[in-house]
Amino acid sequence: MSSAASIRSVSIQERRERERAERRRLIIDAARELAEAEGWDAVTTRRLAERVEYSQPVLYSHFKGKDAIVRAVAVQGFADMTERMRAARTAHRSPVRALRALAVAYLDFAAERPALYDAMFVREVDLSFGTAESPPELRAAFGEFVAVVEPLAGDDDVETRIEVFWSALHGQATLDHGRRLRPTHRRARLDLLLSRFS
Amino acid sequence: MSSAASIRSVSIQERRERERAERRRLIIDAARELAEAEGWDAVTTRRLAERVEYSQPVLYSHFKGKDAIVRAVAVQGFADMTERMRAARTAHRSPVRALRALAVAYLDFAAERPALYDAMFVREVDLSFGTAESPPELRAAFGEFVAVVEPLAGDDDVETRIEVFWSALHGQATLDHGRRLRPTHRRARLDLLLSRFS
């Protein structure tokens, strides 16, 4: 019965891998939720372990360290953000409206989920971006910007224009969150920016 | 000789206060230098105390906590940055050239002193900005933006335009430092931005 045994081995191994993947996801979600509820300072390995109802060292069998957990949260965040930008963009046929919709989606995402946005764009440094080794989630997010900026680029270099427009949105998102801009004028700032890039 | 004694007391007290102020400055400078050399993670109270050749608790007789030290570094950074922007701006009579000079000065400052820039704009949250209680250093920095944006504002609300322009610069500075933009295209990004705000 060695063949039957080996088949059972394989299925058991598969189940274990599935359970591992689930637990990995559980850790990522718990870290994100904790960060969104109390900020990243509250995300300690002890509190996180308590939340997923495992002991501390279990985290290290899934991730190299705390930074890797934050990075995993960020990558998941890129997937969420891309989906949102995509939905906003494809809801409009006019390039100008599509650009506005994407910008609104971007700023709303940053405002509604500041901890997640921080993990994606402020905290982490070693998430390589423009290179070929970038995670697909990051490349997809960039693709949304390409889709919406390219039709309006005119004579400008598309990638430069994307970088400038994205930087402008990022600046508004972060400075606004840091309470360095007037909260009453979010709409006015966005309108002014869009008037320069449409 | 009580009057002579009291006079001496006063001068002694003045000397002590002077020494205290000097030491306070010493701590701020040491914190900034350490951060610029090895990053803010390396700025621990122990290393900082060792650097100024005092014991750890001395720091707490000058500052409420580590955050207060970072904040003091940031405030000093605003003074430095304002001076630099002012020199760049006043070197040109044409409003368009003045705007460009200020933008270049801003981005150069951020690129050359990223740790200081972080303390000023990324790390600290409780440095109130637009309000009347803002430290004068912050208000002065904002004033430089007013001086350079106002002549070109046209029909736009000046303050909105400042916020948008400043945010765009801030976004380029931080994303560039995080290696999320192409280092080869700094000039192109700045040119494109200026073409929209001149």
Add this chain to the structure above:
DNA sequence: CTCTTGTACCTAGCACTGCTAGCACCTGGA
């Protein structure tokens, strides 16, 4: 010049952090 008062400063320690070594137990296979 001596004594007392105040204060400036340091040593030691607390509760916490990220991370790891080593052991116990339990599950799967013969």
Add this chain to the structure above:
DNA sequence: TCCAGGTGCTAGCAGTGCTAGGTACAAGAG
């Protein structure tokens, strides 16, 4: 039924920000 292997735990390390306690020196009074 017994063995092997891996899973997950307890305990501990070095380092963090911050504070309580005591010591020793300097300043003023007699």
